[in-house]
Amino acid sequence: MRATVRWLRADLRTHRGEALFLVLATAGIIASLLLAGAFLTYAANPWQRVFTQSSGAHVWIHTKASADAGTLAGLDGVRAASGPFPTAGVTAELGGDRAAVRLRAAGARPPAVGRPLPVSGRWLGPGTPDGVVLESSVARALWAEPGDALRVRGPDGTVRRLRVVGVADSAEPRYAPGENPGTGWVLPAALERLAPEEDRRGLAVGLRLDDPEDTDFTVQQAVTALGADQIAEVSTWKQARAEAVGGDRLLGLLLGAFGIGALLAAAMAVAGAVGTRVHGHLRDISVLKAIGFTPAQLVRMFLAEHLALALAGVAAGALLTELLGPHLPGRTGEAMRLWRELPEHTWVPLVTAAGAVLLIAATTASAAWRAGRVPPVPVARAAVPAGRRMSGTARRALGLRLPPALVLGWRGAFHRPGRSAAAVGRLAVPLLLITVALSAWSTLDRFESRPEEVGLAASLVVRGDGMDDGELRRRLAAEDAVAAAHPGSEAEALVPGQTGTITLRGLGTARDPYPFSVAEGRAPRGPDEAVAGQGLLDLLHVDVGDWVRMTVGGRPQVLHLVGRSIEPEDGGRVVSTSLDTLREGGAADGPGFYRLVLAEGADPAAVGARLSRDADGGLDVRETANPADRLSSVRGVIVGLVAVLALIGLAELSTTIAAGVRERRRDLLALKAIGLTPRQIMAVIVAGTGFTALAATAAGTLTGALAAGWLIDLQGAASGIGAGIARPPSPAALALMGTAVVAGAIAVSVPPAARAVRRRLADSLSDTL
Incomplete structure (x- = not known):
């Protein structure tokens, strides 16, 4: 044992540079992987980021207005509560778009638990008694921005106007047409004007738990405490996370592939470094065997030495990352600070460090085992090995x-x-x-x-707010930056079996077809021809060349899919044809909007602002959403x-x-x-x-x-x-x-x-x- 220790000390002193490099390389790789893991989590899971920053509630319980919802804050396992807040279900309209919204009474200061995070605009205040803050998913569905006026139909059918003062992110379930209503926050007085009758209102309570996995037990306690007849709806953080992760699937897959690849590259680099260093000791191994070291002793000696170096590097890298990472400037430091509050932070660093140590141990054991088989008598190496002569x-x-x-x-x-x-x-x-x-x-x-190559040929979408279609065409034609204005219309269609809805879209006419981005097949040219996104093909289990049948407003619509288009909207669950085809099938009476293809070099924001200004607010102009944003x-x-x-x-x-x-x-x-x-x-x-x-x-x-x-x-x-x-x-x-x-x-x-x-x-x- 003493001889082994003395040799290890002598070897480390003799090869200080190699040993230091192995420690620094291991520390750098571990630090890099931990920072990359934090950044990947930060970017790939925005819902988790919102949940952490907003101190999100693990359970939201919606009850009748008569329920004693305040007692839920005292349930076992509840760390903090938000509410109860009076709520009312309304229908909001803006520019022809409509969405179901559950308005929630809130004060001039956002709650501590389940706090909405403003994205644009500001929070509610006494200066805007009829103001509303919309959750970002329902704001996108309504194309609503701060300053827009919503027509809101209350539970009793009364129509009032609310001014959008802000848009905020929330960790609650997102808006889904026909499934989940959107969320909006108003002052208590505004909610009472919209729903004056108490029996048409409800209450919402958000509960933050000591153990996030105890949601089912907490709901059972709430049902026991209030009674099943008093609870209208329950949503949990797991449901909200599942919906949000589905929306960011592309980003998660992309970053996940990079993370796995980085781990593979790091594993190969560490394995190569250890193998090369052990290979450089072959002459020393022969000498050690000649003076009496057994193969088992050599294996243990090399394994102990390189495991010690690996542990030093892993510990240094992990410690430096944990201590200095949150203090790094910019988004890297923010990612580390948030990552430390996430559940996976308790095990990801340990798994990464343990995996690196096990990898180095396996590589060293393999190399040391081969070293144990080196003959004890050094063999002279020929200047030119046999069979390795210089080639012709x-x-x-x-x-x-x-x-x-x-x-x-x-x-x-x-x-x-x-x-x-x-x-x-x-x-x-x-x-x-x-x-x-x-x-x-x-x-x-x-x-x-x-x-235009990825399904985004039109930069702007224009809707006439009560403006005559002929006048709208004239204004668009007068704008020099508009290269083409394609009329369009959209409708929700039921798929065969009526188990879900898709978007049926009519764009362009036979004389002036819309420039679809067709990746497979061809663009529609004749009647009843259409192109579909990949999401729709997967949903209906059809291919290009098939005929599909759907129901629009109770009327059947049969279309021939002649191509697959690149469709970045609605998860690709879109079938597009010409506006003429929709008119013939009775799915559209006329243009509901115009998609504008701008001249090269034109700024969409500037063109949209100019159109809105010239129309004195008579046009609703929106930029086309780009997945790159x-x-x-x-x-x-x-x-x-x-x-x-x-x-x-x-x-x-x-x-x-x-x-x-x-x-x-x-x-x-x-x-x-x-x-x-x-x-x-x-x-x-x-x-x-x-x-x-x-x-x-x-x-x-x-x-x-x-x-x-x-x-x-x-x-x-x-x-x-x-x-x-x-x-x-x-x-x-x-x-x-x-x-x-x-x-x-x-x-x-x-x-x-x-x-x-x-x-x-x-x-x-x-x-x-």
Whole structure:
């Protein structure tokens, strides 16, 4: 035991640089993975972020107005309560759009539990007695913004007007037509004017629990305390989270794929570093066996040493992340602060650290087991191993007077196919993932710069608020920035079996067809022809070429699907045809709106403001929702992931350089014997590293470009948008990345190559054993 400890101390003192690098690499990778995990959670689960920031209620219980709902705050397991708040169900209308809204009385100060988070506008105040704050999902459904006036029909049929003063996010269930009413907050006096009769009102109580998993038990207590006849509706945080996660499926899948890929790249980098270091001790192992160490002792010794280094690196990385992460500037620090309050924060760091330690232990055990089989008598290594003579191609290249450094560097990089392939593969993995990340960035740019290619040809949607259709056409035609104005109409249609609804949309006419983004098949040209989104094809289990039957307002509508369009709205559950077809089938009387295709370079916000101003408020002009706006947070995540992957790639590159330098040290005598100068020998080592990096770059970028298109289209199809949205990075960007990788590899390899060349001949001779 004493001999083992003494050897470990001597080895660590002798190889301080390698040991320090392994600790720092492990710490950096752990810190990067934890930061990436926090950022992924922050971006991919906005509902959890809202729930945490708003101190969301785990259970919302809606009761009759006569119930003693205030007693629910005293139930076992309830940490805090919000309410009870008087509520009333109303119907809100704006510009022809209608939505069911449950108004909730609130004070001038938001509640502490279940606090709405303002997105735009402001909160209620005494200066706006008829003001209303809408939850963001119902505000989007109504196209409502601060300053708009809602027509609100109360429970008794009385119509009043409420002014939208703000839009807020909430962790409660989102608005779903026909399923969940939206939420709106008004002052108590405004609610009494809309629902003066108490029997037409209700109460809402939000309960925050000590244990979030006790929702069922809490509901049972509430039913027992109030009576089943007094409770009208119950919603839990699990239901709200399930609905919200479904809406962000594309973002979650995209970031989840990046996270798994980063873990894989980190695992391969750590495994390569440990394996290379153990391989560098083969000569020492022979000596240790010769003086009496058993194979089992050697295995335990190497395992203990590298586990100690791994534990030091993991502990340092996790500790630094936990202590310094919340204090980082910008969204990274905010993500860490929020992540510390999330439930998964209690186990994700532990699982990540334990996984890294187990990975290093498995890799070290495998390498140490092979080390235990090394013969106890050092075997002299031939200057040129048997079967590894210089190839005819290399000899001909030297005969053509190519620089010896390039020829010998190429041979040094690839003369051992197994090791070379492993080194190239480990370095190619982070480059592959970086290429996928750049492809995701390019795809987002496509939504913003080329929206007509992804189903967003029209930048504005205009509705006439009581304006004659002829006058509306005249105003649109007079606007120079409007390249085309396509009439349209929408209706909710029942699918076969009447188990759900889809959106039936008529756009354009036979004379002036709408520019659909068709990814499969063709655009509709004749009567009863239509295109559908991927979500609708999946819902109805149909393909392009099939006929579908639906019911609109009690009337059947049969359409022939001639193409699949890229449809970013309503989860792709949209079937689009011409407005003429809807008129013939009785599903539309005339245009309900106009979709405006703007001239190139026109600013949609400026054009919309100009149209509204010229019409003196007679037009309702909205910008078309772009999924890129909802996915804007992914850009910061992509930057962070690229940084993490670059660190992992640097760690792997350092391992490759160390292995290459160690191999070349054994050849120093041979290289000097054939007449190479120290500078040429250094160039041989540097060239070998450069060729390895070049091969990894070619493999990583090519495979990444192919994988990125498949992954993004797969995720687009899963979200209902449909395949065909992916766009690879430009060749210039890939060439720039490849040049930077190769140049960086060459620059990083110069210092160790120079140190290797300066070694004495006696040292080099010892390396031949």
